[in-house]
Amino acid sequence: MRLIIMPLLKINGTTHQLDVEDEMPLLWVLRDELGMTGTKFGCGIGQCGACTVHLNGEAVRSCILPVFSAQGKEIITIEGIGENNPVQKAWIEEQVPQCGYCISGQIMATSALLSKNLKPSESEIENKISNICRCGNYVRLRKAIRLSAKLIQKQGG
Amino acid sequence: MEKYSLLRRAFLKKSALTCTGLMVGLAYEPKCSLAAKVENLEHLGIWIRITPDGKTTFIIPSSEMGQGVNTSLSMILADEMEADWQMIKTETAPVNSDYINPESNSGQITAGSSSVKGFWGPLRKAGAAVKLMLRQAAAQRWRIPVEECSARSGHIYRKNSSQKLSYGEIAEAAGKLDIPFDPPLKKSKDYNLIGRSVKRIDIPSKTNGSAQFGIDVRLPEMTYATICQSPVFGGEVMSYDEAAANKIRGVKKVVIIPNGIAVIADNTWRAKQGMEALNVKFNGGETKGLESKQIKDEFIKALDAEGKTNTEAFNVLDLEYEVPYLSQAALEPMNCTANITENSCEVWVPTQFQEACMDVAKEISELNEEQIKIYTTYIGGGFGRRAETDFVKQSLILSKELGKPVKVTWMREEDIQQGFYRPASMSRFQIGLNKDGFPVSWNNQLASPSILKRFFAPMAWFNVDPLSTEGADEIPYAIDDFNLDYTEVDSGVPVGFWHSVGSSFNAFFIESAIDESAHLAGHDPLLYRLKLLKGKARFQKVLNKVAEKSQWGRELPKGHGLGICLHKTRGSIAGAAIEVSTVNDLLKLHKAWIAIDCGKVINPNTIRAQMEGGFTFGLSATLGEKITIKDGRVEQSNFHDYPILRLKGAPDISVEIIESGEEIGGVGEVAVPLASPALANAIFSSSGKRIRSLPMSNHGIKIA
Ligand code: FES
Numbered sequence: 133m134r135l136i137i138m139p140l141l142k143i144n145g146t147t148h149q150l151d152v153e154d155e156m157p158l159l160w161v162l163r164d165e166l167g168m169t170g171t172k173f174g175c176g177i178g179q180c181g182a183c184t185v186h187l188n189g190e191a192v193r194s195c196i197l198p199v200f201s202a203q204g205k206e207i208i209t210i211e212g213i214g215e216n217n218p219v220q221k222a223w224i225e226e227q228v229p230q231c232g233y234c235i236s237g238q239i240m241a242t243s244a245l246l247s248k249n250l251k252p253s254e255s256e257i258e259n260k261i262s263n264i265c266r267c268g269n270y271v272r273l274r275k276a277i278r279l280s281a282k283l284i285q286k287q288g289g
Numbered sequence: 290m291e292k293y294s295l296l297r298r299a300f301l302k303k304s305a306l307t308c309t310g311l312m313v314g315l316a317y318e319p320k321c322s323l324a325a326k327v328e329n330l331e332h333l334g335i336w337i338r339i340t341p342d343g344k345t346t347f348i349i350p351s352s353e354m355g356q357g358v359n360t361s362l363s364m365i366l367a368d369e370m371e372a373d374w375q376m377i378k379t380e381t382a383p384v385n386s387d388y389i390n391p392e393s394n395s396g397q398i399t400a401g402s403s404s405v406k407g408f409w410g411p412l413r414k415a416g417a418a419v420k421l422m423l424r425q426a427a428a429q430r431w432r433i434p435v436e437e438c439s440a441r442s443g444h445i446y447r448k449n450s451s452q453k454l455s456y457g458e459i460a461e462a463a464g465k466l467d468i469p470f471d472p473p474l475k476k477s478k479d480y481n482l483i484g485r486s487v488k489r490i491d492i493p494s495k496t497n498g499s500a501q502f503g504i505d506v507r508l509p510e511m512t513y514a515t516i517c518q519s520p521v522f523g524g525e526v527m528s529y530d531e532a533a534a535n536k537i538r539g540v541k542k543v544v545i546i547p548n549g550i551a552v553i554a555d556n557t558w559r560a561k562q563g564m565e566a567l568n569v570k571f572n573g574g575e576t577k578g579l580e581s582k583q584i585k586d587e588f589i590k591a592l593d594a595e596g597k598t599n600t601e602a603f604n605v606l607d608l609e610y611e612v613p614y615l616s617q618a619a620l621e622p623m624n625c626t627a628n629i630t631e632n633s634c635e636v637w638v639p640t641q642f643q644e645a646c647m648d649v650a651k652e653i654s655e656l657n658e659e660q661i662k663i664y665t666t667y668i669g670g671g672f673g674r675r676a677e678t679d680f681v682k683q684s685l686i687l688s689k690e691l692g693k694p695v696k697v698t699w700m701r702e703e704d705i706q707q708g709f710y711r712p713a714s715m716s717r718f719q720i721g722l723n724k725d726g727f728p729v730s731w732n733n734q735l736a737s738p739s740i741l742k743r744f745f746a747p748m749a750w751f752n753v754d755p756l757s758t759e760g761a762d763e764i765p766y767a768i769d770d771f772n773l774d775y776t777e778v779d780s781g782v783p784v785g786f787w788h789s790v791g792s793s794f795n796a797f798f799i800e801s802a803i804d805e806s807a808h809l810a811g812h813d814p815l816l817y818r819l820k821l822l823k824g825k826a827r828f829q830k831v832l833n834k835v836a837e838k839s840q841w842g843r844e845l846p847k848g849h850g851l852g853i854c855l856h857k858t859r860g861s862i863a864g865a866a867i868e869v870s871t872v873n874d875l876l877k878l879h880k881a882w883i884a885i886d887c888g889k890v891i892n893p894n895t896i897r898a899q900m901e902g903g904f905t906f907g908l909s910a911t912l913g914e915k916i917t918i919k920d921g922r923v924e925q926s927n928f929h930d931y932p933i934l935r936l937k938g939a940p941d942i943s944v945e946i947i948e949s950g951e952e953i954g955g956v957g958e959v960a961v962p963l964a965s966p967a968l969a970n971a972i973f974s975s976s977g978k979r980i981r982s983l984p985m986s987n988h989g990i991k992i993a
Pocket residue numbers: 172173174175176177178179180181182183184193194195196
């Protein structure tokens with residue numbers, strides 16, 4: 133057993149000192165060590181996107197991200213994107229969630245995409261928002277991504 | 290005839306929840322109830338609770354798993370009682386026989402698209418009773434006749450006066466009145482919620498990470514476990530390296546469980562690390578050595594034994610269809626948290642089947658019902674898998690062993706490999722056609738594992754299983770000579786409930802077969818069906834609506850095809866069309882249209898969501914999902930080899946709701962079975978290729 137570092141993590145603006153193995157995936161640090169359960173576990177192999185968080189503004193799948201590689205970076209989770217976030221608003225307006233389990237991941241992936249490009253093409257959307265929704269909410273997801281872009285634009289302007 | 294009546298008194302009580310005000314319980318007589326129940330407070334199912342500040346809580350007797358049941362059942366109650374929608378909160382019911390759906394014959398369960406269908410009657414009555422009591426209480430306060438008190442939006446208004454009382458203000462007084470036995474119900478024209486697209490109550494919490502699913506449960510001193518079960522079904526643990534597991538940081542204990550082993554640690558990932566270190570080996574098992582090919586041979590043997598029917602007709606269509614095992618693969622992995630102490634047992638679980646959870650809690654804890662509490666959390670997808678209790682039992686065993694709260698979380702690999710699968714099935718048809726190409730005889734032989742024999746063994750002895758034959762046993766088309774034979778085939782692979790159950794395969798078989806008949810005769814598949822639906826106005830209307838919306842008959846772009854189909858299940862009739870294009874084997878799904886007649890409409894928003902989601906779920910299965918068996922075990926293990934349809938590839942879907950005013954039907958499943966036949970028929974229309982076995986990926990067909 134190797135226990136060298138005590139990762140310092142900056143999550144949603146707060147710094148946490150943690151006593152965990154450096155290869156523990158960020159997902160389990162968030163969920164089990166810190167009790168931030170908004171980030172979900174779906175597959176553990178980077179396939180489903182339920183565990184998506186932002187790392188320095190990029191959408192990453194936290195189930196395959198060892199905690200040491202998140203050190204010193206800005207981590208944002210669903211709990212940290214703020215109430216009344218335009219993407220959340222769009223999800224409510226379009227009534228996207230069914231069971232709701234994939235939603236944190238969808239919202240995190242979408243807000244990362246739109247933070248770089250408010251007018252993504254259809255194929256960009258389809259490639260970037262590759263999250264699995266087992267309930268099949270894609271009809272509304274598509275609409276909500278477009279609405280999010282509009283709401284962000286409005287907010288900015 | 291009413292199956293239920295308002296039996297019990299309302300009561301005023303400072304409850305354990307320290308609330309005063311009005312609480313109304315409703316009990317109905319389940320269909321076959323013989324004994325009168327003891328009338329004591331604890332046994333009173335509480336449906337509606339109004340506190341003096343006017344907050345109104347509805348106890349929802351069904352599990353919320355994304356179907357929007359918290360909202361639709363609340364709408365029924367709130368509409369009848371004229372509650373203020375902004376004041377409504379919901380709680381999921383505890384285990385109590387008063388919460389059994391009148392449609393259920395297996396106890397307290399959320400399944401079979403039955404929540405709104407079953408509770409529509411009782412809830413309206415409960416809402417109406419509460420409203421009348423509140424009006425009566427106001428009438429007493431004002432000393433005026435009750436007729437002069439009207440209810441609206443959480444208040445009682447006094448006639449010809451500006452006086453009003455909020456529900457909160459008179460809840461306590463209302464609680465002292467008798468529950469009216471037969472309160473008048475609202476006329477449908479007076480509904481202010483029912484029939485409108487109301488936004489779901491639970492959605493805001495599902496967009497900010499605050500909604501609590503089973504997997505999110507956290508308790509003081511809780512430990513985290515994961516399990517590994519014999520990949521060969523029914524096998525036993527042979528060897529494991531406990532010392533290696535114990536070396537992993539945080540690992541607390543290794544425990545043998547039925548057909549497997551568990552590692553308990555202080556963190557889920559550490560439990561998983563412990564499991565890897567454990568290097569567990571299994572042996573034995575009922576499916577040892579089994580291969581998918583053998584299962585198929587068994588089906589063929591069974592069908593051969595049934596034999597084909599000698600059909601004398603102008604033309605005979607002889608067909609064979611096949612579908613694979615499927616996994617529900619709900620996105621929230623199986624999990625359950627249990628805490629057993631000497632004299633109490635608590636279980637937090639995303640379950641569709643509270644009653645079965647109670648039974649296993651009793652069995653493992655050896656406590657009685659009064660000492661056991663089952664808390665139903667939000668469910669990250671059910672699809673039938675969460676009507677099982679294997680994962681519940683595991684958490685109970687582990688908590689008992691450890692004397693602490695234990696949360697069991699399955700890895701995805703367990704979920705895919707330890708299923709209760711949608712049965713693989715094969716179906717043959719010999720359809721006799723007259724010289725105009727219309728069927729005069731329909732002979733269908735189905736070979737399929739029995740889902741129900743696990744619960745009722747004699748099913749298999751007599752080759753009956755209404756769940757396996759559902760959708761095949763009653764087809765809407767007028768065919769004089771109709772025969773269906775079913776043979777049960779058991780390969781040892783566990784089977785269970787999968788979104789729409791038997792309809793998920795039978796609709797594919799039947800709606801493809803009828804399409805083949807139409808094409809063979811050179812008829813338009815829509816007109817052909819309509820002709821066979823003579824006198825069945827509801828079916829015709831649904832199909833015509835699909836045709837209208839999809840502009841059936843229009844000239845399609847080159848390479849495009851349009852497929853249509855129809856199905857009835859759980860009291861609702863639905864039809865679909867899908868437009869596809871194929872270039873070689875690259876498939877593009879352009880758009881789908883669905884029409885549904887579910888009798889009465891409660892919340893169009895959630896009905897649409899169920900149609901979109903169900904159809905998409907069905908498309909996913911049709912395109913690429915399959916569970917195959919190699920050397921006795923499931924070959925697939927996670928989403929890389931059990932592919933779920935994603936945004937890329939998912940078509941836009943438009944939904945039309947037809948309110949026929951007929952008896953209310955369920956909406957949770959009826960769209961699922963439409964996907965396979967609609968897609969197969971569309972592919973035939975675009976390419977001339979007839980797909981008779983699923984998934985499509987077996988035929989090289991891929992999403993472009
Ligand atoms: S849990 Fe991380 S991608 Fe599925």
